Amino acid sequence: MAWRKSSYSSSNGGNCVEVGAGLVDAVPVRDSKAPEGPALVFPASSWASFISAVRGGELRGA
Numbered sequence: 001m002a003w004r005k006s007s008y009s010s011s012n013g014g015n016c017v018e019v020g021a022g023l024v025d026a027v028p029v030r031d032s033k034a035p036e037g038p039a040l041v042f043p044a045s046s047w048a049s050f051i052s053a054v055r056g057g058e059l060r061g062a
Helices: 044-055
Strands: 002-005 017-021 026-031 040-043
Touching: 026 044, 040 044
Parallel strands: none
Antiparallel strands: 002 017, 017 026, 026 040
């Protein structure tokens, strides 16, 4: 599986989130500092709603 680092991740090695690509109905998410560790897997529709909320600023201060 191909992984890409979130554009919201810091560049100093701190909070690093990677998202897996290539699955149709699911989106795996993992900590890039622990690539062999577990990944959380979200339904694609739920992930799309989350991304929309982030982009819309709905989660600031949460």
